[in-house]
Amino acid sequence: MASIIFSGTGRYVLKPMMMVSNNSGHKVDGFSGKKQGNRDGAVVANVATTPRDHLQVSTIDQKQQVVDWTNHVAWTSIPHERWEGELDVQGQIPLWLNGTYIRNGPGLWNVGNYNFRHLFDGYATLVKLHFSNGKLIAGHRQIESDAYTAAKKNKKICYREFSEVPKPDNFLAYIGEIATLFSGASLTDNANTGVVKLGDGRVVCLTETQKGSIVIDPETLDTIGKFEYSDNLGGLIHSAHPIVTDEEFITLLPDLINPGYLVVRMDPGSNERRVIGRVDCRGKPSPGWVHSFPVTEHYVIVPEMPLRYCAQNLLKAEPTPLYKFQWHPDSRGFVHVMCRASGQIVASVEVPLFVTFHFINAYEEKDEDGRVTAVIADCCEHNADTTILEKLRLQNLRSFTGEDVLPDARVGRFIIPLDGSPHGKLEAALEPDEHGRGMDMCSINPANLGKKYRYAYACGAQRPCNFPNTLTKIDLEDKKAKNWYDKDAVPSEPFFVARPGATEEDDGVVISIISEKNGGAYALLLDGSTFEEIARAKFPYGVPYGLHGCWIQKLPGETSLKVLLLQSCPR
Numbered sequence: 001m002a003s004i005i006f007s008g009t010g011r012y013v014l015k016p017m018m019m020v021s022n023n024s025g026h027k028v029d030g031f032s033g034k035k036q037g038n039r040d041g042a043v044v045a046n047v048a049t050t051p052r053d054h055l056q057v058s059t060i061d062q063k064q065q066v067v068d069w070t071n072h073v074a075w076t077s078i079p080h081e082r083w084e085g086e087l088d089v090q091g092q093i094p095l096w097l098n099g100t101y102i103r104n105g106p107g108l109w110n111v112g113n114y115n116f117r118h119l120f121d122g123y124a125t126l127v128k129l130h131f132s133n134g135k136l137i138a139g140h141r142q143i144e145s146d147a148y149t150a151a152k153k154n155k156k157i158c159y160r161e162f163s164e165v166p167k168p169d170n171f172l173a174y175i176g177e178i179a180t181l182f183s184g185a186s187l188t189d190n191a192n193t194g195v196v197k198l199g200d201g202r203v204v205c206l207t208e209t210q211k212g213s214i215v216i217d218p219e220t221l222d223t224i225g226k227f228e229y230s231d232n233l234g235g236l237i238h239s240a241h242p243i244v245t246d247e248e249f250i251t252l253l254p255d256l257i258n259p260g261y262l263v264v265r266m267d268p269g270s271n272e273r274r275v276i277g278r279v280d281c282r283g284k285p286s287p288g289w290v291h292s293f294p295v296t297e298h299y300v301i302v303p304e305m306p307l308r309y310c311a312q313n314l315l316k317a318e319p320t321p322l323y324k325f326q327w328h329p330d331s332r333g334f335v336h337v338m339c340r341a342s343g344q345i346v347a348s349v350e351v352p353l354f355v356t357f358h359f360i361n362a363y364e365e366k367d368e369d370g371r372v373t374a375v376i377a378d379c380c381e382h383n384a385d386t387t388i389l390e391k392l393r394l395q396n397l398r399s400f401t402g403e404d405v406l407p408d409a410r411v412g413r414f415i416i417p418l419d420g421s422p423h424g425k426l427e428a429a430l431e432p433d434e435h436g437r438g439m440d441m442c443s444i445n446p447a448n449l450g451k452k453y454r455y456a457y458a459c460g461a462q463r464p465c466n467f468p469n470t471l472t473k474i475d476l477e478d479k480k481a482k483n484w485y486d487k488d489a490v491p492s493e494p495f496f497v498a499r500p501g502a503t504e505e506d507d508g509v510v511i512s513i514i515s516e517k518n519g520g521a522y523a524l525l526l527d528g529s530t531f532e533e534i535a536r537a538k539f540p541y542g543v544p545y546g547l548h549g550c551w552i553q554k555l556p557g558e559t560s561l562k563v564l565l566l567q568s569c570p571r
């Protein structure tokens, strides 16, 4: 398959399903807002055919065999606002794989002539892979958050992003009140981190600001509107990674005023979160950053990381080394265990210092009488080293020269006793050299959420590197890892989809999107069990790196939402 795409100056005519127009019918090239001619009405991806600078420079230097990463497609803004088309597939997509994988991530890192600083600042780009009877329709779409829409209109940043603060006059021009620059109104709603399917079918994109919860149409990727929480729980931020199943949505709301966390739960069909309980922080001066957290069958695990939110840094205009956070080793690290049913804290232990974005899973360990004796919680742990945040600055990601600069990481396993002991343990769940001492962006078989499990999928490292560059299957029982690697390519989070009816934990496929050194990108399917490639399909343009995804299973006999709507509203 693999058509040679960016080779000439001619236009590359794509298959008829694609769309490159914005709502006004004009093709949009990033933020330039340039109107592109569409005289013949042909469905043409102008962006895919215009040779882009990075496609010319991103070549292998024959002498050094080192790729110029300045314009690596992983860290280059997506060149157009939306696209959809069928991809040629090399290999075999399993016929049982029917549904849509949607991945979210910060895919646009410039506005006007201004270039963003940090990976997490970029405006949200959704990428979809729709699998149906062995065929693959792909697409992408920018999320129409207020932050993105305002930036596009004003050609300036108008809201506070992860590391960016708008100039007061940008913000004034848009919102109109200086008093609000330091209030919740100035915070971004750029939902660029994850995407979840709620039990009621709504698909919601998320980031760490509560206002950045945005409902999308999983078929078209269109922005439907804000997900408004109808409770009065308040607060401005939440964990970027709620626990979402068909039955519930659980998340943590950090309390920055009276340091602690509210543990809250929402039912399918509802927009109202109800409080399960509250954890008071044991360390000072503020809650630890809580990007994610795990649950077990009976407990919610609340990590209190010594990397804490920092009120002063929240207000600063210029980025500080740790952005909105500060490292407080003296105030130590803790893990709290809350009973889901009663909201009572059943354990609150001090643990060794740790730094993590992502918990992998957690489960309960029982004695022979079935009594829970401990909770095991696994995470991608950065050896208590905060420099990983700095490594994710775009300048650093784009300046790889072959030196091994990625800090070491491991599968950190917390062992939290439930017998009243004051301390918990943190150790590597397997020898980190198994996965090149790189470890982040993980998934598991969702059937094992909160239960004892054997396999995790994540990005590891083939060194030297400056960013995790392998897909890794971790066997926590045999303490072994299998690694997939494509030189100079950047793979995104390996996402496990179970085969319907499977009984083995690793019976399924692993989906990832690979940003290639030559400016291209491809969707990759690995067998969940053997971890061998089973199919790949090249995009007709470069797709940048992205973060987290979700799977929307097509049920047998299911009719699409659009068809149902058309049937219920006959003209």
Ligand SMILES: CC(=O)/C=C/C=C(C)/C=C/C1=C(C)CCCC1(C)C
Binding pocket: 106, 120, 160, 161, 162, 187, 188, 192, 193, 207, 208, 209, 237, 240, 314, 324
């Ligand atoms: C993409 C990712 O993993 C994290 C994104 C985090 C964001 C956008 C955090 C934003 C924040 C603000 C804009 C101000 C308040 C603090 C904080 C939640 C860090």
Ligand SMILES: CC(/C=C/C=O)=C\C=C\C=O
Binding pocket: 193, 357, 388, 409, 438, 439, 440, 441, 467, 468, 547
């Ligand atoms: C890309 C990333 C965190 C993303 C948050 O959602 C972490 C990468 C860590 C590298 O080792």
Ligand SMILES: [Fe+2]
Binding pocket: 193, 240, 241, 291, 357, 358, 547, 548
């Ligand atoms: Fe994340």
